[in-house]
Amino acid sequence: MLEQLQIILSEAIAEISKATSLEDLDNLRVSYLGKKGRLTLAAGKMKDLSKEERPNAGKKLNETRSKITQSLEEKINHFQQIEDSKERQSLDPTLPSNPIASIGRHPISQMLDQAIKALRRMGFSLASGPEIETEWHCFDALNTPQDHPARNESDTFYFDDGKLLRTHTSTIQIRTMENTKPPVRIIAPGAAYRRDEIDATHLSQFNQLEGLYVDKDVSLADLKGTLEYLLQNIFGKETPVRFRPHFFPFTEPSFEIDILLDVEGKKSKWIEIAGCGMVDPDVFNEICKARNDDSYSPEKVSGFAFGLGLERLAMIKWGISDIRLLIENDLRFLGQF
Numbered sequence: 001m002l003e004q005l006q007i008i009l010s011e012a013i014a015e016i017s018k019a020t021s022l023e024d025l026d027n028l029r030v031s032y033l034g035k036k037g038r039l040t041l042a043a044g045k046m047k048d049l050s051k052e053e054r055p056n057a058g059k060k061l062n063e064t065r066s067k068i069t070q071s072l073e074e075k076i077n078h079f080q081q082i083e084d085s086k087e088r089q090s091l092d093p094t095l096p097s098n099p100i101a102s103i104g105r106h107p108i109s110q111m112l113d114q115a116i117k118a119l120r121r122m123g124f125s126l127a128s129g130p131e132i133e134t135e136w137h138c139f140d141a142l143n144t145p146q147d148h149p150a151r152n153e154s155d156t157f158y159f160d161d162g163k164l165l166r167t168h169t170s171t172i173q174i175r176t177m178e179n180t181k182p183p184v185r186i187i188a189p190g191a192a193y194r195r196d197e198i199d200a201t202h203l204s205q206f207n208q209l210e211g212l213y214v215d216k217d218v219s220l221a222d223l224k225g226t227l228e229y230l231l232q233n234i235f236g237k238e239t240p241v242r243f244r245p246h247f248f249p250f251t252e253p254s255f256e257i258d259i260l261l262d263v264e265g266k267k268s269k270w271i272e273i274a275g276c277g278m279v280d281p282d283v284f285n286e287i288c289k290a291r292n293d294d295s296y297s298p299e300k301v302s303g304f305a306f307g308l309g310l311e312r313l314a315m316i317k318w319g320i321s322d323i324r325l326l327i328e329n330d331l332r333f334l335g336q337f
């Protein structure tokens with residue numbers, strides 16, 4: 001047995017040294033170390049040896065295997081280096097590299113950055129909240145009764161446990177007041193979800209930017225000034241902004257905000273871009289109950305809130321005609337911003 005192993009080893013080494021390609025080496029590996037290789041067959045004969053002979057033969061077998069493996073690897077490395085250097089010779093390092101696509105930020109991110117920058121200048125700080133919400137945070141605390149259409153299953157995504165995908169970021173108004181004493185001055189960007197048919201102006205997931213300011217003596221004039229500054233910062237200093245009376249369950253009075261849009265060659269048009277209003281006293285009362293204190297008592301504080309649709313802002317700003325373009329990730333579209 002020991003002799004046989006010695007023969008296998010010296011023949012293997014001789015053949016490996018004569019190999020002229022990686023393919024040769026792979027064939028040698030199979031013929032010596034493979035399932036039916038010479039060394040494997042020799043190992044099969046171990047069982048015929050006597051107990052005394054076995055340990056020695058086992059040791060020799062392992063040595064033979066590792067020597068063959070090592071010499072195979074050395075030769076493989078040798079061939080690999082030759083191939084690598086051939087490749088290097090055919091490489092021209094002075095050629096210009098492939099251009100890396102540089103297309104800037106997504107229009108929604110740009111819109112958001114600009115809005116946040118303007119609002120920070122007025123002292124607002126960022127807040128956030130979960131996208132999976134309780135009915136209480138999304139509706140009850142916002143003075144939206146059980147029979148309100150927004151609560152319908154056909155308008156909102158519910159989970160089996162009664163939670164839901166928030167239909168607006170106004171939930172963050174509630175979460176902020178639950179956890180922080182006034183004064184609060186926050187902006188909260190985030191996704192909102194509605195069971196809308198997807199078309200050129202609707203997605204079932206979209207992005208809003210919520211704002212809330214609560215302090216002593218906050219007035220409608222503060223609301224108007226803040227939003228005019230914000231919108232003129234985004235759309236230009238001269239842009240006319242109009243507040244039109246509207247209804248939201250959680251603000252009183254409530255308004256929709258329009259801006260006058262000038263499109264070259266067309267008649268200017270008022271376009272609705274946000275909802276807003278003074279925080280309804282019922283919302284403050286509900287917060288007092290939840291906090292179990294009177295820090296948000298409508299006798300002590302007042303406030304305003306607003307919600308902007310970011311897709312809508314971007315569509316108006318850049319004249320994008322189909323909201324779906326914003327989520328398709330088509331570089332030909334995104335490269336234009």
Ligand code: PHE
Pocket residue numbers: 167168169170248251275276277305306307308
């Ligand atoms: N949450 C309202 C919506 O999604 C917008 C809004 C926010 C209105 C804050 C008033 C105050 O339509």
